[in-house]
Amino acid sequence: MSEAAQINPVGPENVEDSLPHNIEAEQQLLGAILTNNDVYDRVASVINEAHFYEPVHARIYEVAASRIAKNALASPVTLKAFLEDDPGLQELGGPAYLVRLAGAAISSFAARDYAQMIYDLSVRRKLMQLGQEITAQAAKVDVANEPKEQIVAAEQALYKLGEQGSTSSGFQSFLRAVTDAVNVANAAYQRDGGLAGVSTGLRDMDKKLGGLHRSDLLILAGRPSMGKTSLATNIAFNIAKAYRRGVTAEGHEGAVDGGVVGFYSLEMSAEQLAARVLSEAAEVPSEQIRRGDMTETEFRRFVDAAKTLEACPLYIDDTPALPISQLAARARRLKREHGLDVLIVDYLQLVRPASAKDSRVNEVSEITQGLKAIAKELDIPVIALSQLSRQVESREDKRPQLSDLRESGSIEQDADVVMFVFREEYYKEREKPGDHDLEAMGKWQEEMERLHGRAEVIIGKQRHGPIGTVDLAFEGRFTRFSDLAQNWQGGGEDGF
Numbered sequence: 001m002s003e004a005a006q007i008n009p010v011g012p013e014n015v016e017d018s019l020p021h022n023i024e025a026e027q028q029l030l031g032a033i034l035t036n037n038d039v040y041d042r043v044a045s046v047i048n049e050a051h052f053y054e055p056v057h058a059r060i061y062e063v064a065a066s067r068i069a070k071n072a073l074a075s076p077v078t079l080k081a082f083l084e085d086d087p088g089l090q091e092l093g094g095p096a097y098l099v100r101l102a103g104a105a106i107s108s109f110a111a112r113d114y115a116q117m118i119y120d121l122s123v124r125r126k127l128m129q130l131g132q133e134i135t136a137q138a139a140k141v142d143v144a145n146e147p148k149e150q151i152v153a154a155e156q157a158l159y160k161l162g163e164q165g166s167t168s169s170g171f172q173s174f175l176r177a178v179t180d181a182v183n184v185a186n187a188a189y190q191r192d193g194g195l196a197g198v199s200t201g202l203r204d205m206d207k208k209l210g211g212l213h214r215s216d217l218l219i220l221a222g223r224p225s226m227g228k229t230s231l232a233t234n235i236a237f238n239i240a241k242a243y244r245r246g247v248t249a250e251g252h253e254g255a256v257d258g259g260v261v262g263f264y265s266l267e268m269s270a271e272q273l274a275a276r277v278l279s280e281a282a283e284v285p286s287e288q289i290r291r292g293d294m295t296e297t298e299f300r301r302f303v304d305a306a307k308t309l310e311a312c313p314l315y316i317d318d319t320p321a322l323p324i325s326q327l328a329a330r331a332r333r334l335k336r337e338h339g340l341d342v343l344i345v346d347y348l349q350l351v352r353p354a355s356a357k358d359s360r361v362n363e364v365s366e367i368t369q370g371l372k373a374i375a376k377e378l379d380i381p382v383i384a385l386s387q388l389s390r391q392v393e394s395r396e397d398k399r400p401q402l403s404d405l406r407e408s409g410s411i412e413q414d415a416d417v418v419m420f421v422f423r424e425e426y427y428k429e430r431e432k433p434g435d436h437d438l439e440a441m442g443k444w445q446e447e448m449e450r451l452h453g454r455a456e457v458i459i460g461k462q463r464h465g466p467i468g469t470v471d472l473a474f475e476g477r478f479t480r481f482s483d484l485a486q487n488w489q490g491g492g493e494d495g496f
Contacts, residue, residue: 019053019125019128020121020124020125020128021053021054021121021125022053022117022118022121023053023054025114025117025118026052026053026054026057026114026118027057027101027104028104028105028106028110028114029043029111029114029115029118030057030060030061030064030101031101031102031103031104031105031106032105032106032107032108032110032111032114033061033064033068033074033111034064034074034075034076034079034098034101034102034105035102035105035108036108037064037068037073037074038108039108039111040064040065040068040074042111042112042115043111043112043114043115044065046112046115046116046119047061047115047118047119047122048061048065049061049062049065050122051118051119051122052118052122053118053121053122053125055088056086056088056089056091056092059083059086059088059089060079060083060089060098060101063079063082063083064079066179067079069179075102076095076098076099076101076102079095079098080095080098083095083098123161126161127161130154130157130158130161133157134150134154137150137153137154138150148325149325149354152325152326152328152329155329155332156328156329156332156377196210196211196213197209197210197211197212197213197214197216197381198211198212198239198258198259198341198342198381199211199212199238199239199242199258200212200235200238200239201234201235201237201238201239201241201242202234202235202238202470202472202481202482202483203483204470204471204472204483204484205457205470205472208459208462208465208466208468208470209417209459209462209465210464210465212342212381212383213381213416213464214375214379214380214381215375215376215379215380215381216375216381216382216416216417216463217368217371217372217375217381217382217384217414217415217416217417218381218382218383218384218415218416218417218418218419219348219383219384219385219386219405219411219415219417219418219419220232220383220384220385220386220419220420220421221385221386221387221388221400221404221405221418221419221420221421222387222388222400222420222421222422223387223388223392223393223400224387225426226421226422226423226426227421227423227455227474227479227481228346228347228385228421229267229268229276229346229347229385230276230474230479230480230481231421231457231481232263232344232346232383232385233263233273233276233277233280233479234280234479234480234481234482235342235344235383236261236263236277236314236342236344237277237280237281237312237314238258239258239259239261239341239342240258240259240260240261240312240313240314241258241309241312242257242258242259243257243258243259243260243312243313244256244257244258258341259313259341259342260313260315260334260338260339260340260341260342261313261314261315261340261341261342261343261344262315262317262331262334262340262342262343262344263314263315263316263317263343263344263346264317264318264319264322264327264343264344264345264346264351265316265317265318265346266318266319266320266321266322266345266346266347266350266351267346267347267350268318268346269318270316270317270318273316273318274316275289275290276479277309277314278302278305278306278309279478279479279480280478280479280480281305281308281309282298282301282302282304282305282306283301283478284298284301284302284478285477285478286477286478286479289302313338313339315334315338317330320350321350321351321352322351322352323351323352323353323354324351324352324353324354324366324367324370324371325354325370327345327351327370327374328370328373328374328377331343331374331378332377332378335378335380340378340380341380342380342381342382342383343374343375343378343380343381343382343383344382344383344384344385345371345382345383345384345385346385347384347385347386347387348364348367348368348371348384348385348386348387348411349364349386349387351367351371353366353367354366354370361409361410364410364411365409365410365414368384368410368411368413368414368415369410369414371384371414372414372415386405386411388400388404388405388420389404389405391404392404398422398424398427399420399422399456399458400420400422400458400460401420401460402418402460402461404420405418412461415461416462416463416464417459417461417462417463418459418460418461418462419457419458419459419460420457420458420460421455421456421457422455422456422457422458423454423455423456423474424451424454424456425448425451425452425453425454428444428447428448428451429448432444453473453474453475453476454471454472454473454474454484455471455472455473455474455481456469456470456471456472457469457470457472458470471484472484
């Protein structure tokens with residue numbers, strides 16, 4: 001392709017370059033922006049500085065974008081102060097190049113077409129680069145370089161390219177990071193104190209966490225029979241039930257309420273998990289559903305609940321012993337095909353590492369790092385359930401703490417939030433005195449009445465907020481967690 005244009009050619013080395021690009025389109029787009037700053041608003045949703053082929057053009061676009069975002073003028077004169085020492089710009093004739101860009105600009109109505117062309121050519125370059133990398137990796141015959149792992153890595157890179165138009169972000173300027181942070185804060189401010197993340201459907205938990213935040217790894221831990229899976233299922237059901245699609249605050253098509261939920265059930269089958277969700281929705285005890293011991297009214301309620309829920313965007317994968325690499329690949333596929341707003345893994349210790357390690361601690365470390373990587377890559381909250389060690393049982397106070405996490409070092413380190421489910425009623429029930437000791441029996445019954453149907457979610461770590469305890473109601477018959485009555489009756493501090 002000829003590099004000749006009204007403006008100085010960018011460099012002779014590009015003539016021989018086979019990568020697809022269009023220097024003239026970049027020049028015309030930048031000229032249009034410098035002539036009329038309103039053009040930037042029409043193209044900002046299509047491209048960013050990373051899509052430009054010529055590095056100098058990328059820097060000009062970045063500085064112009066930052067000034068326009070502050071409602072300041074971006075023109076050859078104002079940009080001169082920021083770019084006159086740029087060595088790349090010096091090669092093109094210094095600040096005079098900015099004047100020539102503006103002078104050669106065509107009508108601004110074609111700017112979006114130029115932007116789309118620049119974006120498309122950028123994606124083509126990335127595809128070519130990716131293809132070369134895949135070929136080079138496949139050509140290496142190495143014991144440690146398994147073909148299956150290469151396929152997963154290639155799929156990951158292609159997913160990123162398809163979703164974001166780039167295969168790797170690398171370093172980004174502080175200016176861009178600050179802009180992103182201001183946009184997030186602005187979105188939260190616009191919500192007028194509302195949730196920053198996806199609502200769990202449990203008000204007190206939402207107040208403490210601010211909802212489930214994108215790119216966070218949340219660990220939900222507890223001893224057996226505390227209700228970990230029940231709470232995770234309740235949250236998944238609440239989010240999927242509230243799902244409503246529309247245009248988000250960022251201007252993209254997606255979930256404006258609730259979300260699409262992916263649930264990896266490595267312990268229970270999909271049918272057992274669905275029965276739990278239906279038990280809660282139909283208010284029929286799960287053991288009655290299992291035995292088929294239902295009245296006609298209950299069975300009708302059960303069928304009606306099933307009809308209502310069949311449209312819920314809740315996707316269950318019950319493949320046992322999934323390797324972390326496969327788990328990531330399937331999550332990517334789900335997001336590409338149906339969307340994905342929250343991912344739940346039940347439970348962490350049942351996920352397999354990609355390769356065998358010398359110790360269980362290292363294996364768990366690889367799994368938690370992999371789950372955190374999924375949260376960041378797919379930009380979604382990931383909730384992973386975890387078992388606690390038996391040392392809880394040997395203490396007088398059975399409330400769990402961070403040191404009770406199995407292989408706690410890596411789990412505690414990689415997680416953004418660590419929560420524990422605790423039901424004191426479970427332990428108190430096993431302390432029932434003999435019938436002959438009436439005084440002890442009376443005291444035990446009083447304690448059981450006080451604790452009946454209550455559960456605590458103890459937030460032991462939260463990277464972006466306070467720790468503390470959330471009190472919830474628990475209905476064991478329907479395996480359902482809900483807000484305690486006093487939190488929403490009689491007008492609380494929020495006027496509910």
